[in-house]
Amino acid sequence: MRLLLAVIFMASGFLKLVEPSANFLAVIHSYQVVTGFPARAFAEAIPWVELIAGAFLLAGLWIKFSTALLWVLNSFFIGIIAQAILRRLPVKDCGCFGEAFLSFTLPQALIFDIFTWVLLILLFLSRVDKRKLRC
Amino acid sequence: VGPFLNPHKLKLSVLIILLCVLSVTLARAFRFEPARSFVFSSGNPKAPIHIVEYLDFQCKSCRLTHQYLEETFKKNPSKIYWQVRYFPLRGHLHSLKSAVYAECASRHGKFFEFQRLLLEEQDRWSALPKDAIDSTFEEYAQKMGISTDHLRTCVNDPRVKEIVVLEKQSARGFGVKETPTYFVNGKMAVGLQAITEEIEKLLEKTGEKK
Numbered sequence: 001m002r003l004l005l006a007v008i009f010m011a012s013g014f015l016k017l018v019e020p021s022a023n024f025l026a027v028i029h030s031y032q033v034v035t036g037f038p039a040r041a042f043a044e045a046i047p048w049v050e051l052i053a054g055a056f057l058l059a060g061l062w063i064k065f066s067t068a069l070l071w072v073l074n075s076f077f078i079g080i081i082a083q084a085i086l087r088r089l090p091v092k093d094c095g096c097f098g099e100a101f102l103s104f105t106l107p108q109a110l111i112f113d114i115f116t117w118v119l120l121i122l123l124f125l126s127r128v129d130k131r132k133l134r135c
Numbered sequence: 136v137g138p139f140l141n142p143h144k145l146k147l148s149v150l151i152i153l154l155c156v157l158s159v160t161l162a163r164a165f166r167f168e169p170a171r172s173f174v175f176s177s178g179n180p181k182a183p184i185h186i187v188e189y190l191d192f193q194c195k196s197c198r199l200t201h202q203y204l205e206e207t208f209k210k211n212p213s214k215i216y217w218q219v220r221y222f223p224l225r226g227h228l229h230s231l232k233s234a235v236y237a238e239c240a241s242r243h244g245k246f247f248e249f250q251r252l253l254l255e256e257q258d259r260w261s262a263l264p265k266d267a268i269d270s271t272f273e274e275y276a277q278k279m280g281i282s283t284d285h286l287r288t289c290v291n292d293p294r295v296k297e298i299v300v301l302e303k304q305s306a307r308g309f310g311v312k313e314t315p316t317y318f319v320n321g322k323m324a325v326g327l328q329a330i331t332e333e334i335e336k337l338l339e340k341t342g343e344k345k
Contacts (some may be wrong), residue, residue: 003174018162022310022324024324030326055152
């Protein structure tokens with residue numbers, strides 16, 4: 001489960017990063033939630049967070065912290081996608097994996113994000129349980 | 136020593152971050168080709184704001200963003216140098232053909248007029264079936280005094296289509312994937328929101344009208 005999540009987030013971050021950040025910025029704009037500096041900051045930061053936290057998961061470092069960080073990010077994605085569906089925004093591609101590697105419609109992206117959100121919770125809880133057992 | 140101060144763990148974390156940065160830097164270096172010279176341009180080449188526009192004549196966002204740029208250009212003609220390039224999208228039925236006709240119009244010095252007409256009449260010709268599109272574009276070209284015979288020869292020339300396709304491929308090489316995409320002084324901006332923010336920021340710097 002940890003490796004699966006690591007691969008998902010590393011791929012998601014890496015594929016966004018090899019493209020110009022303007023493409024991901026356009027995706028953020030298409031959700032019509034943030035503009036200006038916050039949107040630019042998100043476009044620059046989110047892919048790096050995904051890639052580095054995913055790499056930490058893969059290496060088995062800072063697992064609880066990385067899982068919690070990705071869970072917060074994933075919760076944010078779920079909220080953004082859900083509001084876009086409710087507002088019927090014309091977002092063709094969720095922009096989850098950068099350029100056309102895996103192209104999801106909004107409902108597909110929502111299901112996928114809920115799936116990873118649950119996996120992140122399970123991974124986090126499994127780490128908590130292990131610590132409790134040690135005590 | 137607490138888990139946060141474990142030197143081995145910290146070293147490994149720094150190494151992982153460096154590896155991430157290195158892999159992205161290498162991937163970007165191989166992914167993007169350098170930009171080449173541009174063909175269709177208007178304005179002052181020495182202007183402080185250089186805009187390269189990648190558009191699809193059948194895309195509605197392109198029309199809206201182009202209108203915004205035209206207005207801004209009219210207000211600040213000495214401050215903007217504007218270049219146009221083709222990026223016909225696959226999902227639009229007449230995108231490629233409209234770009235081919237625009238390329239042929241350019242050979243008669245009518246690129247900008249043809250482009251303007253294409254964007255103004257976009258709703259009309261976008262709704263047409265495939266077999267009715269040539270006659271409509273020929274009608275537009277006739278309005279500009281372009282001979283239909285010359286136009287047909289040009290449109291049927293496979294090299295013309297190749298120019299458009301190569302331009303799109305080249306744009307993909309430096310990260311363009313949708314329209315409208317702009318390079319404003321080399322910085323990429325996609326869509327109306329991004330281009331508006333970028334231009335307004337630069338116009339503020341140069342002290343010109345928005």
